[in-house]
Amino acid sequence: MSKRTDRELVDAAREGDTEAFGVLVRRHQRRIYRLALHLLRDAAEAEDATQETFVRAYGALDRFDGRSEAFTWIYRIAVNLSLNVIRARKPNRKAVSADDPRLEGVLVETRAGSANPLGDSENRELGRALCEGMDLLSDTLRTTLILVGVDGLSHAQAGEVLGCPEGTVAWRVHEARKKLKVFLVERGFAPQGEEGAA
Amino acid sequence: MNDRRSSSDLGSNAEATLGTFPFPERDWESDARAIEARLASARRGSTDALLLAAPLPGEADEPSALSATATPLTNSGVRTQSLAELARRSVEKKQALERQMARESLALAAQQRNQAPHTDALSALTRSNGAAPNGIATSSATASNVRASSVAQERAVHEKAKPFPKVALVLPALALAAAAVLWLKQPAPDPLLSNAVTPPAPSAVAASAAPSVIAREQPAVHDELPRGVDPTTLPEQASPSQEPSNVASANGSAASAPGKVATLKPALRAAPASADAKASDQGLPPDPGLRPADSRGGELPMKPTTGAVQAALGSVMSGARHCVAGDDAASSAVVVFGSDGRVQHVTVSGAAAGKSSAACIEAQLGRARVQPFAASSFSVNATVRPE
Numbered sequence: 001m002s003k004r005t006d007r008e009l010v011d012a013a014r015e016g017d018t019e020a021f022g023v024l025v026r027r028h029q030r031r032i033y034r035l036a037l038h039l040l041r042d043a044a045e046a047e048d049a050t051q052e053t054f055v056r057a058y059g060a061l062d063r064f065d066g067r068s069e070a071f072t073w074i075y076r077i078a079v080n081l082s083l084n085v086i087r088a089r090k091p092n093r094k095a096v097s098a099d100d101p102r103l104e105g106v107l108v109e110t111r112a113g114s115a116n117p118l119g120d121s122e123n124r125e126l127g128r129a130l131c132e133g134m135d136l137l138s139d140t141l142r143t144t145l146i147l148v149g150v151d152g153l154s155h156a157q158a159g160e161v162l163g164c165p166e167g168t169v170a171w172r173v174h175e176a177r178k179k180l181k182v183f184l185v186e187r188g189f190a191p192q193g194e195e196g197a198a
Numbered sequence: 199m200n201d202r203r204s205s206s207d208l209g210s211n212a213e214a215t216l217g218t219f220p221f222p223e224r225d226w227e228s229d230a231r232a233i234e235a236r237l238a239s240a241r242r243g244s245t246d247a248l249l250l251a252a253p254l255p256g257e258a259d260e261p262s263a264l265s266a267t268a269t270p271l272t273n274s275g276v277r278t279q280s281l282a283e284l285a286r287r288s289v290e291k292k293q294a295l296e297r298q299m300a301r302e303s304l305a306l307a308a309q310q311r312n313q314a315p316h317t318d319a320l321s322a323l324t325r326s327n328g329a330a331p332n333g334i335a336t337s338s339a340t341a342s343n344v345r346a347s348s349v350a351q352e353r354a355v356h357e358k359a360k361p362f363p364k365v366a367l368v369l370p371a372l373a374l375a376a377a378a379v380l381w382l383k384q385p386a387p388d389p390l391l392s393n394a395v396t397p398p399a400p401s402a403v404a405a406s407a408a409p410s411v412i413a414r415e416q417p418a419v420h421d422e423l424p425r426g427v428d429p430t431t432l433p434e435q436a437s438p439s440q441e442p443s444n445v446a447s448a449n450g451s452a453a454s455a456p457g458k459v460a461t462l463k464p465a466l467r468a469a470p471a472s473a474d475a476k477a478s479d480q481g482l483p484p485d486p487g488l489r490p491a492d493s494r495g496g497e498l499p500m501k502p503t504t505g506a507v508q509a510a511l512g513s514v515m516s517g518a519r520h521c522v523a524g525d526d527a528a529s530s531a532v533v534v535f536g537s538d539g540r541v542q543h544v545t546v547s548g549a550a551a552g553k554s555s556a557a558c559i560e561a562q563l564g565r566a567r568v569q570p571f572a573a574s575s576f577s578v579n580a581t582v583r584p585e
Contacts, residue, residue: 025233029229059240080365127215190209
């Protein structure tokens with residue numbers, strides 16, 4: 001049996017096929033979790049937001065008009081839920097702490113490839129600086145940068161998620177990168193050439 | 199991909215870290231089961247619509263052109279800039295400029311009148327020919343006559359000092375009267391209005407309400423009070439019942455004294471005195487075109503103009519077309535605007551009727567706006583063709 005598309009899964013779920021929606025969950029939960037983790041900076045809240053995103057998406061299946069991709073539609077719900085959590089928070093989470101779940105991922109990665117301890121350390125510092133720089137961005141720029149820069153969405157897809165044109169997404173990404181670059185330079189992470197680019 | 203090689207390039211290491219930001223692995227299967235367990239008790243249709251709306255506002259310095267020129271991607275929350283809104287702003291800007299110009303010209307005129315050394319000459323004129331100044335004063339009781347009368351008074355003074363043929367006086371006076379009528383159609387300047395209300399009895403007002411005996415004492419009043427009187431204050435102070443007699447006396451005196459001042463009579467009558475004499479009890483000129491713009495607020499059009507409706511629908515039609523993308527046939531919609539300019543109701547028929555795209559069309563067309571109008575509602579048919 002060939003792999004069903006998101007659209008087919010949504011249509012099946014609309015007809016009451018919860019298994020089809022389960023496939024959709026398994027297909028996208030990692031990305032949704034990563035998005036929520038970067039937006040919320042809290043693993044438990046990210047887990048809750050991920051669950052809530054799929055439950056709310058299921059509750060709104062009848063309102064999915066099919067003119068956008070299913071995953072960008074789910075992304076939008078995830079972004080809205082995460083922003084609601086952020087707005088409901090007390091403003092006490094500005095600094096990037098050592099137990100920041102985003103850095104936890106960086107630590108795991110560097111531990112696995114520990115042939116170059118110096119490089120690992122630099123990577124950890126760079127990851128930390130990136131997280132701090134992103135936290136200084138506005139919600140709009142940060143969310144756009146996470147969608148495009150971290151999650152790899154195209155500008156068109158990010159535009160679908162955020163409800164704005166591609167040009168606006170491009171401008172926001174550019175602005176976010178510019179500010180992030182200034183921050184990194186101030187922290188001693190001067191941009192290197194293309195020699196090390198993948 | 200994207201703009202990673204742009205001037206805002208973060209450098210290869212940072213780009214690599216950003217693009218492959220790792221995150222700790224979890225037991226995804228148990229997470230998925232937990233979600234499925236919650237789905238069993240989840241109720242379809244219970245999700246708040248706000249969660250489906252476009253998140254996040256635009257940045258403060260975000261170029262608006264990016265939003266204005268782009269094609270909407272989804273049927274909800276896409277920012278589009280309404281052409282009707284642009285047109286409305288343009289008209290408001292123009293009106294503000296016109297108000298400013300009127301204000302400045304009024305101030306200049308008042309300043310010039312104050313500087314003009316004509317009060318003595320006017321007193322002399324009044325003493326020598328009591329009927330003519332009385333006629334001038336009474337006919338200047340109405341708003342539109344203030345400018346004509348003051349200019350006419352100046353003319354009379356000049357005429358006294360240096361006589362001209364009648365025709366040479368009548369033509370400029372007529373032109374000035376016409377200019378006064380045109381000027382009154384412009385919005386009245388607010389600051390001067392408030393200033394003009396404050397003095398208890400501007401000269402022309404006092405003269406209009408007073409009998410001719412008092413009017414003969416007018417020169418003294420002219421000397422004491424500012425001459426820049428805003429016309430909007432006059433109808434409230436001048437009694438409508440008194441105006442006809444005053445006008446009649448003006449005519450009579452002019453007839454009895456067919457001298458140089460009598461040549462001003464056509465100009466004074468050509469000015470909106472006759473129209474203003476029939477002013478309603480509320481103190482407004484009967485012809486809306488002659489009313490000061492700010493006296494009772496602007497008049498609403500009976501219904502929105504075709505251009506305004508087209509512009510309003512045009513600004514949202516692109517979004518509506520997205521709703522029927524892929525359809526073979528066009529759909530029709532009846533859009534009903536309320537008197538406040540907002541869409542009250544949209545009825546979709548045709549290919550999209552009964553489908554989810556009908557709600558999408560309703561949402562898109564429902565964002566159209568026109569200027570407020572007087573009628574209770576206004577409906578228009580719109581055809582939504584697939585892209």
